[in-house]
Amino acid sequence: MIDSHCHLADEAFAADLDQVVARARGAGLLAALCVLALDEADELARAPRVAALWPSIHFALGIHPHQAGRFAGRLDQAISDLRVALQTTSGTRALGEIGLDYHYDLSPRDVQRDVFRAQVALAGEMHLPMVVHTREAEADTIAILEEAGRKPIAGVLHCFTGSPELARWALDSGLYVSFAGIVTFANAHALREVANGVPLDRLLVETDCPYLAPVPFRGTRNEPAHVVEVARTIARTKGVPLDELAAAVARNFAELFGA
Ligand SMILES: [Zn+2]
Ligand SMILES: [Zn+2]
Structure with a gap:
């Protein structure tokens, strides 16, 4: 898993990372992708400890759409800083998370688009897969990824909560689709239906922890060990054994992140 x-x-x-990692390994997790934000210095400083405790973990690094506004007017410098950080942060296998979030709108939409577009270009330049966050911004997400002119698109739509049409477009474009704990929620019938339509060879699972704990842990701090519940729900929906789904996810992860 x-x-x-x-x-x-x-x-x-920060306080109990060693126990969290021990539980993840105890739950059978072989690896994980740990997402870092370029402008969160404390988080970047904690990354080496994560890597030391869990040597098979890999990292993604990027500018989250929530924080895009901080880079308005100095985007060129930000991209050059990001390029250096990606080159110097060991274990980095992806550019992300990047994208658009029109649900929270924590940054102006035009700035989100500029920051996303520039990072899509950087991912192409550096030949890195992208971890894409998109919420209530499907048309603009598709437009920006398509205007880069790369097919297949190397990356994943993470914490997928979008429409069946977005999932179809992603699969047609070469992207992987990753589901988080939301898929376990009782009322998430439509999302489970979307997950059911994603073939095993394009599927990933995630926690997005510390948020979005799956059932039966909903409302508590989430952690990597709980990804098993996400996988269990999708395996049940698809009618495949959990082991088969876990093996597929491991192959996909290796294929996408070279890990
Ligand atoms: Zn996200
Ligand atoms: Zn995230």
Whole structure:
């Protein structure tokens, strides 16, 4: 089993990271992708400890759409800083998370688009897969990824909560689709239906911890070990054994992140 998207360097895990990692390994996790934010110095500083405790973990690094506004007017410098950080942060296998979030709108939408577009270009230049966050911004997400002119698109739509049409477009474009704990929620019938339509060879699972704990842990701090519940729900929906789904996820993770 693999957690394809977690924030283990988040402050939420600073106090008991060793136990969190021990539980993840105890639950059978082989690896994980730990997502870091370029402008979160404390988080970046904690990354080496995550790597030391869990040598098979890999990292993604990027500018989150929530924080895009901080880079308005100095985007060129930010991209050059990001390029250097990607080259110098050991264990980095992806550019992300990047994208658009029109649900929270924590940054102006035009700035989100500029920051996303520039990072899509950087991912192409550096030949890195992208970890894409998109919420209530499907048309603009598709437009920006398509205007880069790369097919197949190397990357994953993480914590997928979008429409069946977005999932179809992603699969047609070469992207992987990753589901988080939301897929376990009782009322998430439509999302489970989307997950059911994603073939095993394009599927990933994640926690996005410390947020979005799956059933039966909903409402508590989430952690990588809980990704098993996400996988269990999707395996049940698809009618495949959990082991088969876990093996597929491990292959996909290796294929996408070269890990
Ligand atoms: Zn996200
Ligand atoms: Zn995330």
